[in-house]
Amino acid sequence: MTENPFVAHRSLLFTVAYEMLGSAADAEDVVQESWLRWADVDPSQVRDPRAYLIRTVTRQALNRLRTLSRRREDYVGEWLPEPLLTSPDVAEDVELAESVSIAMLTVLETLGPTERAVFVLREVFDMPYGEIAEAIGKSAATVRQIARRAREHVAARRPRVEVSRSEQHAVVERFLAALRTGQLQELLEVMAPDVVLIADGGGVVPAAPAPVHGAELVAKLLARADRVVAATTVWLNGAPAARVEIDGEPAAVSLVVENGRVTRIYAVANPRKLTRLDEPAELAR
Structure with missing residues (x-):
């Protein structure tokens, strides 16, 4: 029996949502909403389930991110991302570990919702510009410009020194x-x-x-x-x-x-x- 694509990619989808939102609770909600949408889809009509599911999660996360941005304006004191307990082997994927670090997620908070989505999908998950464009409803040329600005923004703010x-x-x-x-x-x-x-x-x-x-x-x-x-x-x-x-x-x-x-x-x-x-x-x- 073939594994349900959603189940196969659930950890990936949670990671996408968490990196976009900085909140595990909100990421879980987004994954659940995406599951309900996937349940209404005929999988045989989906050419690339992974890309389709990432697009779905991205759209849900963007909707939530815009709501959260307003909510965080009223937050008392400093807002930091929700920390996650992780296994040591997450660190073996250096790029993944850096992308979910509290330091990086704090930098991502300084991006607008669309810029954050583009940066995460391109820099962390290496999605083609065309697929990102489809996910956020903009042209591929626009996505390239957004990606460049977001990269420059993050590069100017991220910790530069890497340690073992x-x-x-x-x-x-x-x-x-x-x-x-x-x-x-x-x-x-x-x-x-x-x-x-x-x-x-x-x-x-x-x-x-x-x-x-x-x-x-x-x-x-x-x-x-x-x-x-x-x-x-x-x-x-x-x-x-x-x-x-x-x-x-x-x-x-x-x-x-x-x-x-x-x-x-x-x-x-x-x-x-x-x-x-x-x-x-x-x-x-």
Whole structure:
């Protein structure tokens, strides 16, 4: 019996939707909506099920992205993507791992909905311009222009230095050790002088309302002797990261590492965004 194309490509479709939306919950909704549409289609009339399904998910995700953009304007404090627990083998596909990293998803938030869709489909999933044009309802020539602008936009904002997973893991461990002990000097040594901390509490739990700049300020915020910190290393969004509890309040923490030091800290504490940390997400390209 031949496997249903939708089932065969479900992980891919979830990944497309998640990269476009930065939210696992919304990505799941988009995949479900796309399943209902696929159920009404005669598969024998579909020449390329994979391309057809990606187009369907893209259209649903674009509709949702426009709604989410309005909703995020009213979000309390900084908005960060919803972190995903991933298996270590996601990191073996370097391009996939980079594309789902919290750092990259945060950069993608600065694109408009159409630009984001084009960038994800072209740069991550290598879809032909003609198929992207069909998915978003524009000409192939227009899609090429959008893709070029989106590439330039992302290139100007993405972290440029690549580190090995082993180096990332080692720096994460050093950072967590300093965090557990609350040693100010150890934190200062593991962070770059111009480190930036971005925290997302969603107005539900306490979090810095704006990015915190500079090692001195970030270390003073993190190194407090009056609280109990528990931290474990986990794989989030294709890279070594951390699950942290401060006085029992959980957070998912992703770090950008350059030249052996932490340059960015993304801390997601909004409990509504911490529901995908017990079961590894199935991601695919």
